[in-house]
Amino acid sequence: MRILKEPLFHFFLIGAAIFVWFHIIAPDGEAVENLETIRVDEADVARLADQFEARWKRRPSEAELQALVDASIREEVLVREARKLGLDRGDSVIRSRLSQKMDFLTEAIATSVVPEDEELEAFLNRNPARYATSDKVAFTQIFLGEEPSEAQITTALNTLNAGQDVTVSNSSILLPASMPLTATRVIDSVFGAGFSKGLAEAQTGPWTGPIQSGYGVHLVQVLAFEPSRTPPLSEIRSDVLRDWRRAASEDLAQAQFESLVENYEIESPDLSGPDK
Numbered sequence: 073m074r075i076l077k078e079p080l081f082h083f084f085l086i087g088a089a090i091f092v093w094f095h096i097i098a099p100d101g102e103a104v105e106n107l108e109t110i111r112v113d114e115a116d117v118a119r120l121a122d123q124f125e126a127r128w129k130r131r132p133s134e135a136e137l138q139a140l141v142d143a144s145i146r147e148e149v150l151v152r153e154a155r156k157l158g159l160d161r162g163d164s165v166i167r168s169r170l171s172q173k174m175d176f177l178t179e180a181i182a183t184s185v186v187p188e189d190e191e192l193e194a195f196l197n198r199n200p201a202r203y204a205t206s207d208k209v210a211f212t213q214i215f216l217g218e219e220p221s222e223a224q225i226t227t228a229l230n231t232l233n234a235g236q237d238v239t240v241s242n243s244s245i246l247l248p249a250s251m252p253l254t255a256t257r258v259i260d261s262v263f264g265a266g267f268s269k270g271l272a273e274a275q276t277g278p279w280t281g282p283i284q285s286g287y288g289v290h291l292v293q294v295l296a297f298e299p300s301r302t303p304p305l306s307e308i309r310s311d312v313l314r315d316w317r318r319a320a321s322e323d324l325a326q327a328q329f330e331s332l333v334e335n336y337e338i339e340s341p342d343l344s345g346p347d348k
Contacts, residue, residue, distance in 0.1 A: 110148050112141055120144060178328060182321035187313070193305055195316045200302040203311065206255035208298040209271045214238055214279075215247060218288040225282050228291055232279040238291075247287065253298055263287070272297070 120140040124132040132140065160166050196203065216228060228238045251259065256268035264286020274280040274294045281291035305312060 110145055110152075112144065116144065117141060175325060178325045179321050182317045182324055185317075185320070187316060187320075189305065192309065192312050192316055195319070196302070196305055196308075196312050199315070202315065203308050204300050204302050206257055207268070207272060207300050208253040208255055209259060209268065209294060210251060210253045210296040211271055212250040212293045212295065213247070214249075214291045215287070216282070216289045216291060220282070220289050225289070225291070229279055229281065232291060232293070247285075250295075253296055263290075 117137065121132055121137060124136065124140060154160060214228065214232065216224060220228075231238050247263065251262075256272070259268045259271065260266065267283065267285045267290075270281075270283035271292060271294055274283070274292055276294045276297055279291050279293045282289045283292055284290075
């Protein structure tokens with residue numbers, strides 16, 4: 073059956089298993105709070121030691137480990153007493169943190185799933201513009217100054233297309249005389265916004281112009297032009313996988329919410345009145 077191959081179906085299987093596991097252990101946690109017992113077992117001690125080592129790059133001493141255990145017990149006592157007093161209710165920070173943890177759990181589920189290449193290909197085909205490269209242009213340019221006359225422009229163009237050099241006395245501005253195949257956004261960052269548009273409209277081969285930059289007027293010779301393209305999956309697989317997982321995580325989060333909200337009777341005011 074095709075449903076068995078659907079990534080979202082896999083999400084539900086993994087998600088259901090994880091949420092059921094949390095549901096199973098949660099009642100025990102609540103029951104513990106009703107008892108006057110705080111239990112720190114060997115697994116807890118090992119976890120505290122591992123956290124210490126991850127931070128300080130060494131194992132804790134006996135005294136340090138005892139301090140960590142004492143701090144953990146103190147935290148547990150204060151948390152339990154705070155919850156008995158209802159200090160967790162109505163606290164937007166705590167509520168936001170718990171909501172974030174549910175979202176993190178969903179994201180972890182999405183990250184654990186490895187989709188087939190055909191699924192990534194389909195995602196790529198649905199979002200080609202997201203991965204399209206910029207147009208690229210290779211060109212040579214001559215800077216004629218801020219306001220050259222029509223005669224200067226015409227003379228310079230004729231001279232260049234005749235294969236002769238042009239000497240411009242006021243062309244000392246610090247711009248590259250030529251650029252290899254370069255993305256249009258990079259060209260605009262060097263010459264000013266809109267300069268690459270003039271290059272894209274120029275014919276490849278002969279000198280053309282004038283083209284206005286952020287500095288003045290230029291004559292250009294376009295040497296090569298590479299149009300925008302969407303790379304194949306093999307070149308951008310990691311990017312597509314990252315975006316696919318993000319989208320899948322959002323779909324799973326919404327599906328999970330719709331499943332969970334069915335367990336509640338929602339009562340809220342009607343905001344569609346005539347004054348709204």
